Every structure is written in structure tokens, then in C-alpha cells.
Amino acid sequence: MRKTLAQIYEDRVAAGVLRPDPAQHAVLEHLETLRDWLDTQAVRRRSLLGGLFVRHPTPPKGLYLWGGVGRGKSMLMDLFTESVEHAPKRRVHFHAFMQEIHKGMHEARKAGVEDALAPVADKVIREVRLLAFDEMQITDITDAMIVGRLFEKLFAAGIVIVTTSNRVPEDLYKDGLNRALFLPFIAMIREKLEVVELESPTDYRQHRLEGAQVYFHPARGSRARIDAIWSDLTGAAPGAVLKLPVNGREVELPRFANGVGRASFWDLCAHPLGPADFLAIAGACRVLILEDIPQLSASNYNEAKRFVTLIDALYEAKVRLICSAADVPERLYIEGEGTFEFERTASRLREMQSAGWGQG
Ligand SMILES: Nc1ncnc2c1ncn2[C@@H]1O[C@H](COP(=O)(O)OP(=O)(O)O)[C@@H](O)[C@H]1O
Ligand SMILES: [Mg+2]
Structure with missing residues (x-):
């Protein structure tokens, strides 16, 4: 029998690695739903001719976990990501991920591709079902101007996104240049991800x-x-x-x-x-x-x-x-x-x- 996230968490509490924290515990339930869905889909796809003719069904909402520093956001995300057994997954610092995207787009442009984002997003979509971003933060206009289209493609392909952030979505790219162009991204986050504040009192x-x-x-x-x-x-x-x-x-x-x-x-x-x-x-x-x-x-x-x-x-x-x-x-x-x-x-x-x- 595989352990639930709550059981894994409790084991760590029992081992003295974690202190019990109800706010953290509350987040596990949502992550459990995602984990079940991801692994079930992965197994199903594998059993059907390598998934050749299977479209990606719509996943449950991902998670946008935000809150103050040291509250355990990354810890929870890691606990979840590590426990996903079958679905191809990737845990990456958001900033590093965006750098890869820019690099890929740069190469695509050099190769004369007009819509440079398309092949880059396609590559991500081929490789993973779960993307876990740590520390989503958007301060750069070059990021701000492409995340909307990028995430749209990822969501359309049924990729599950889980992310941590120190800010509520509405405060992303706050006071940034051309912020109006960025607002649809915030709306998309609200629509596709469950936005949860980790209200633990402890840093x-x-x-x-x-x-x-x-x-x-x-x-x-x-x-x-x-x-x-x-x-x-x-x-x-x-x-x-x-x-x-x-x-x-x-x-x-x-x-x-x-x-x-x-x-x-x-x-x-x-x-x-x-x-x-x-x-x-x-x-x-x-x-x-x-x-x-x-x-x-x-x-x-x-x-x-x-x-x-x-x-x-x-x-x-x-x-x-x-x-x-x-x-x-x-x-x-x-x-x-x-x-x-x-x-x-x-x-x-x-x-x-x-x-x-x-x-x-
Ligand atoms: N319930 C807990 N009990 C003990 N240590 C914890 C607990 N939750 C998180 N930590 C530890 O506290 C540190 C900060 O947690 P982290 O997940 O990095 O915070 P955040 O990402 O919210 O800034 C890490 O070393 C983490 O392992
Ligand atoms: Mg963190």
C-alpha cells in the first residue's frame, strides 16, 4: 500500500523532522488529489499502447501556494513532488525555468522560427505532466510578456502546475512596466490553480x-x-x-x-x-x-x-x-x-x- 501524503507527513513528525502544523496539514489534501490523478493517468496512458491515441484529459486544478518565508511552502511542494510515482515530473526554481525558456526561444529565433515560444513549450509538454515551480516571482518584463502565452499552452496540454510564491497572485509583477498586459495571466492563475495561503504562524x-x-x-x-x-x-x-x-x-x-x-x-x-x-x-x-x-x-x-x-x-x-x-x-x-x-x-x-x- 502506498502511503498518503498525510501519512508521510505524520511519519516525519513522528521522526522529529517536522513539527505538526495544522496549516501545512491542510494543504496536503489538495496535493493528494493531484497526486492520485497524476499517477492514475500515467498508469492508464502506459497501458494504452504507450498513450498513442490518448488525448490529455483535463486535470484537477493545480496549486498556487503562497505565504511568508520559512512557512514550509517548498517543503510541502517537495514532499508532494517526490511522492508522485508514475507521472513524469519536474521540480525547478521558477527563475531557472524561465531562463531555459528564454534560451530556447533565442535558439528558435536564430533558426528562423517565427513563433519562437511554440517549439519551446512543445518540448516542455512532451517531457512532463507535472511542473512544480519553486518561488514564482515575476520582476522582469521579458518574463512578464511571455508567461501568459506559455502557461496557456501548458494548461491547454493538461500539464499540472504547482507553484510556491511569497506573493498573492494579484501582487505578481506589481508596479511592473506594461502591467495591464500582464493582468490576463493573473486571471488565468486564478482560474486554473487553487490559490492557497499557507497561514502558518511559524517561520x-x-x-x-x-x-x-x-x-x-x-x-x-x-x-x-x-x-x-x-x-x-x-x-x-x-x-x-x-x-x-x-x-x-x-x-x-x-x-x-x-x-x-x-x-x-x-x-x-x-x-x-x-x-x-x-x-x-x-x-x-x-x-x-x-x-x-x-x-x-x-x-x-x-x-x-x-x-x-x-x-x-x-x-x-x-x-x-x-x-x-x-x-x-x-x-x-x-x-x-x-x-x-x-x-x-x-x-x-x-x-x-x-x-x-x-x-x-
Ligand atoms: N513543520 C515543520 N517543522 C519543522 N521544520 C519545518 C517545518 N516546515 C518546514 N520546515 C523547515 O523549515 C525550513 C523552511 O521551510 P521552507 O519549505 O523552505 O519554507 P518556504 O519555502 O515557505 O520559505 C526548511 O528547512 C524546512 O525543512
Ligand atoms: Mg521556499
């Missing part, structure tokens, strides 16, 4: 980090403990490069999973990145793990200056910072030009270690 991410050490020094020897934090927050995901658009360029975060970014000081501060890059990174991460902050001085003044800008961006965006450094914040930059300016950074680094930091 579990904060909870998991509560009382945890988040500043390690010296950096040497802290790798294993930082790996453990990464595993805990991402469910041991391997993580992938996250490319963020910044003024027509891209800035790269070497590793990203489930709202958690991971990079070394050198990745972010030894390259000519500026405030816009750091803002993009701060906007994409709830937690940033920054490793190997060295002793700073006049000899690495440029790196130090970028580090100050990075910390400011993270501070403003209330990103939770976990780092390993050569020394305590106050002793990171003790000689040479810029020591005075660094005092504020040191104080911010202190404040960002405090228990309630980043809440709300």
Missing part, C-alpha cells in the same frame, strides 16, 4: 537557525559545520548555479537551493561586482552562506569595499547571513584606509548574528 527557517552558531572563525575547520547547516536548510539539495539578470547582464551565485545561496568571499568580492549585483543577490536569497572572509586591509581594499556594499545590501534586505571569517567582525579590518567605514559593517555583522535577525 521554521528562523526556528531551525535559532540559537545556532552563524558566524564561524577562524574559517579553517568550519566547512563541515557549514555543510551541516546547508543540508538542514536545503534538505541536502545539491544546489545549482543561480544566474540573476542585472541591467542586461547576469550575475552568478555559484550555489543556490531553496532560498539559500552559498558562495565564498572570493566569488562575490574579488570580481568587479557593484551595488546592483549585490541587490540582486540579496533579493534572491533568504539565507546567504558566505565562506572564507579573509583578514582585510589596505592591500585588499577593493575586495573590502565590495564586501561592505554586499553586507549593506544583505542587511537592508534582511537576509540571514551565515559566514566563516578569519576573525571576529571587529578585528577583520583593523589597519589602513577605510577602518572607520568598516566599523558600521562590523556592527551590522554583529547584529545579523542575533537570534531575531531577519524575522518578519
Whole structure:
């Protein structure tokens, strides 16, 4: 007998991995309906001549799960996606998915295809029955102008879509350029997806980090403990490069999973990145793990200056910072030009270690 999602959830509660949360539990029922439908259809299609003549029947409504950070949206979506046994499925960060779409369209255009979206959407439709998007967020006009047609095709093909977001659909692409053209997309979301707010009172991410050490020094020897934090927050995901658009360029975060970014000081501060890059990174991460902050001085003044800008961006965006450094914040930059300016950074680094930091 296969376990229901509620049973899987209860098992994790019993194992002490999850705390029982009625708001989370309530979402499982809807996901169970989707899972049953997906697997039943998949088995049926397989038994009928490989599905050659089978049209895709209309699925039940998908799910748009939204709410505050750390409420367990990604966890629930993963629990669901992992438990779908037969239907071809894909779980992907929304932003990464849209980048693939743009890349595919670019190639199609180069090949002279007039409607570049069509072959790209067709490929997705051939490959999966379930698309699980994490962190749907639309800030870019190029995304905003194609999601409507893209989702229309996906829905028409009977693809089940489940997505998480920090915003209610009506707030997607808020204040964006040409927003009127985007409104039909919101209406489509409302029509095709069950919109559910995950109203859990607990930010579990904060909870998991509560009382945890988040500043390690010296950096040497802290790798294993930082790996453990990464595993805990991402469910041991391997993580992938996250490319963020910044003024027509891209800035790269070497590793990203489930709202958690991971990079070394050198990745972010030894390259000519500026405030816009750091803002993009701060906007994409709830937690940033920054490793190997060295002793700073006049000899690495440029790196130090970028580090100050990075910390400011993270501070403003209330990103939770976990780092390993050569020394305590106050002793990171003790000689040479810029020591005075660094005092504020040191104080911010202190404040960002405090228990309630980043809440709300
Ligand atoms: N009921 C729960 N009990 C304990 N930990 C939880 C619970 N729900 C979620 N978590 C953990 O809290 C962290 C944040 O959850 P996540 O699903 O990433 O939140 P969101 O996607 O809503 O921001 C993850 O490490 C997740 O495993
Ligand atoms: Mg999440």
C-alpha cells in the first residue's frame, strides 16, 4: 500500500523532522488529489499502447501556494513532488525555468522560427505532466510578456502546475512596466490553480537557525559545520548555479537551493561586482552562506569595499547571513584606509548574528 501524503507527513513528525502544523496539514489534501490523478493517468496512458491515441484529459486544478518565508511552502511542494510515482515530473526554481525558456526561444529565433515560444513549450509538454515551480516571482518584463502565452499552452496540454510564491497572485509583477498586459495571466492563475495561503504562524527557517552558531572563525575547520547547516536548510539539495539578470547582464551565485545561496568571499568580492549585483543577490536569497572572509586591509581594499556594499545590501534586505571569517567582525579590518567605514559593517555583522535577525 502506498502511503498518503498525510501519512508521510505524520511519519516525519513522528521522526522529529517536522513539527505538526495544522496549516501545512491542510494543504496536503489538495496535493493528494493531484497526486492520485497524476499517477492514475500515467498508469492508464502506459497501458494504452504507450498513450498513442490518448488525448490529455483535463486535470484537477493545480496549486498556487503562497505565504511568508520559512512557512514550509517548498517543503510541502517537495514532499508532494517526490511522492508522485508514475507521472513524469519536474521540480525547478521558477527563475531557472524561465531562463531555459528564454534560451530556447533565442535558439528558435536564430533558426528562423517565427513563433519562437511554440517549439519551446512543445518540448516542455512532451517531457512532463507535472511542473512544480519553486518561488514564482515575476520582476522582469521579458518574463512578464511571455508567461501568459506559455502557461496557456501548458494548461491547454493538461500539464499540472504547482507553484510556491511569497506573493498573492494579484501582487505578481506589481508596479511592473506594461502591467495591464500582464493582468490576463493573473486571471488565468486564478482560474486554473487553487490559490492557497499557507497561514502558518511559524517561520521554521528562523526556528531551525535559532540559537545556532552563524558566524564561524577562524574559517579553517568550519566547512563541515557549514555543510551541516546547508543540508538542514536545503534538505541536502545539491544546489545549482543561480544566474540573476542585472541591467542586461547576469550575475552568478555559484550555489543556490531553496532560498539559500552559498558562495565564498572570493566569488562575490574579488570580481568587479557593484551595488546592483549585490541587490540582486540579496533579493534572491533568504539565507546567504558566505565562506572564507579573509583578514582585510589596505592591500585588499577593493575586495573590502565590495564586501561592505554586499553586507549593506544583505542587511537592508534582511537576509540571514551565515559566514566563516578569519576573525571576529571587529578585528577583520583593523589597519589602513577605510577602518572607520568598516566599523558600521562590523556592527551590522554583529547584529545579523542575533537570534531575531531577519524575522518578519
Ligand atoms: N513543520 C515543520 N517543522 C519543522 N521544520 C519545518 C517545518 N516546515 C518546514 N520546515 C523547515 O523549515 C525550513 C523552511 O521551510 P521552507 O519549505 O523552505 O519554507 P518556504 O519555502 O515557505 O520559505 C526548511 O528547512 C524546512 O525543512
Ligand atoms: Mg521556499
